[in-house]
Amino acid sequence: LPPELPLTVSPLPALATLLLIAAAVQLSARCAAWRTSRMPATEAVAESRSEPRTPSRARTGAGVLLILGACALSVVPLLSRTVLGASVTSIAGILAAIGLAMCGPALVRSAGEAAVRRLRPGVAAPTWLALSNVRAYALRLSGVVSPLAMGVVFVLTYTLTQTTVLAATSDDTRTGTLAQYELTAPALGGLPDGTLSAVRDVPGVRAAAPAGTTTVVWEYEELGEPAVESASAMILTPDARDVLDLGVTDGGLDRLTGATVAVSAEAARTRDAGLGKRVRLVLGDGARVEARVVAVYD
Known part of the structure; x- marks a missing residue:
């Protein structure tokens, strides 16, 4: 490497990453258990077996707004055909995943109720029980849907965005090349x-x-x-x-x-x-x- 671009090797970035991860895990765990830890044991057990009948309207509304904002950001690459414009896709994907996590319970409950209304008489018991579980435990089921959505977001945005930019660059270079032959060694x-x-x-x-x-x-x-x-x-x-x-x-x-x-x-x-x-x-x-x-x- 040239002296103007020295290679710096240090354990500090890895140590800082471990400390940040540990702090994030501690903070999220304490926040999640804060309310339950201050409840009587019998009340906490009873609440763990049931969920609120209707999801929070404020949470659902905020989630819908985030999804709409993500849809608006996803249009940026069509207007700005640059690497910076393509990188906005990743931000839009993250916002959409967060929005889905926030309004997920309402969406899951609505989907479950719509599916139940369309059930035919004499449906199999496992199907009826599965849809009833979706309606009764929409909050828990949305906790499964959100990580899956986040995984899809990372694959489609962070991975495919890079390959799309590289493919577009290669295509532009090939289109702008007038030469019939190229010599390389x-x-x-x-x-x-x-x-x-x-x-x-x-x-x-x-x-x-x-x-x-x-x-x-x-x-x-x-x-x-x-x-x-x-x-x-x-x-x-x-x-x-x-x-x-x-x-x-x-x-x-x-x-x-x-x-x-x-x-x-x-x-x-x-x-x-x-x-x-x-x-x-x-x-x-x-x-x-x-x-x-x-x-x-x-």
Whole structure:
């Protein structure tokens, strides 16, 4: 690793995680047992075998509002087609899971009552008992539904969001590539010297340009506060305009010489990085560069 990006190894993060988990478990357990521990034993046993007849309206209303808010947030990726917009999906999923946990008893009870009303005469005893249990112990059953919903949320949002972003990035790169062939040599650590000129001398080749990928850290200000974001980037030359079509709307790829960079229209708008502006980047080797924006693409 370069000296600008040192590797820090410390047991403190793991220790802090263990302490936070222990504190969260203690707090949740004490809060859950606080009311019951102050009741007479006979009353506590009797209450454990029964539930409130109607779920709390305030709790149900708050849960419904959270679910509606999650639905509104889930539209953000359709309006902002960026990595940041896609990350909102995870927040929406968590809000929906919390909302389901809060209004779960009312939903479970309503579903159980609707199913009971549609039972045909002569239904099997196990079916009748199961639906009666759903109606009588909706609070307990919702305690099972909520963890299942949380598991689905983590799988669909945190896992599939990343794969969706990667697939979309690959698809955009493939769509914007005009070249019919690509030459790579990963086993050799890269193409040998002279490959570019040799390819250009091949009969029938109209254009050839080198291209590579790297990761950069973009330093910028957001709401007056310093912020950084790591993102993948392509290493291009002015000849890239003959083999790539990025949908340039301002400037041109033929200006990519020296400390220059091309940015997306979304980044140019949200980070004040329009044509001619300078942005601070940290390259993969740790070098800091103040690059000038020479092209903006869709």
